[in-house]
Amino acid sequence: MTVELVIFDIGNVLIEWQPERYYDRVIGRARREAMFAEVDLHGMNDDIDRGGDFRDTIYAAADAYPQWRDEIRMWHDDWMDLATPPIDHSVRLLRALRAKGIQVQALTNFGIGTFALAATHYDFLNEFDKRHISGHLGTIKPDEEIYEIVERECGHAPGAILFTDDRHDNIETARSRGWQTHLFEGPGGWAERLVAEGLLSAEEAA
Incomplete structure (x- = not known):
C-alpha cells in the first residue's frame, strides 16, 4: 500500500x-x-x-x-x-517530507513536562502535523492502546502508515497491527527507506 x-x-x-x-x-x-x-x-x-x-x-x-x-x-x-544533541540528518528528513506535502506525525514516549521543555529548545518538535505524546495519552509504547489511539486519530489505514522507531518491541507492535515499519539504526538507513518508498529523492534525503 x-x-x-x-x-x-x-x-x-x-x-x-x-x-x-x-x-x-x-x-x-x-x-x-x-x-x-x-x-x-x-x-x-x-x-x-x-x-x-x-x-x-x-x-x-x-x-x-x-x-x-x-x-x-x-x-x-x-x-x-x-536529551541532546538533535540528530540533524533526521531533522532534515522531517522537514524534507513536510516540504513535499507529505503528512508527518510523531508517536513518542514523552512526559507532559519533558515534552513541553524539549519543545522550547527544539523548534522541529513543533513542526509535525500531529503529535501523539504518551504523557497526554496515559499509555506508552509498546502497549497496544497507544497504537489504537493513533489509528483512530490519524485518519489513515494502518497499511498506509510508515513508522520508524529505534526499539524492536515498539516496531513489532506496529507491524502486528499492519503498519509499515522501519527499525531506526541511523538516519542514513532511514533516508534510504524514504527514497525507496518514493517519498523523497536521493537529493532531498541527503
Missing part, C-alpha cells in the same frame, strides 16, 4: 536519548553503573512518560534513595543535558 503518513519516534530518532552517557560524564561510569543497578531510573522515566508529574516523580524517587538523592534529581534539574 502507498505510504500516506510518516510517523517518527523522537528519542534516538530525532534527539539522542542516552542518560547513561550524561551520568558517565558527570559522576563517572563506576558510580553511574552502581546507581542504575540499584535504582530503576528508566522505570521512573516510564512513569513520567505515562503522565506522571515531571518534578514530583523524580524528586520522590530521589527521596526514596537518599544515598543517590543529588544524582537522581539531576534527571530533572539537568534534563536538557540528557
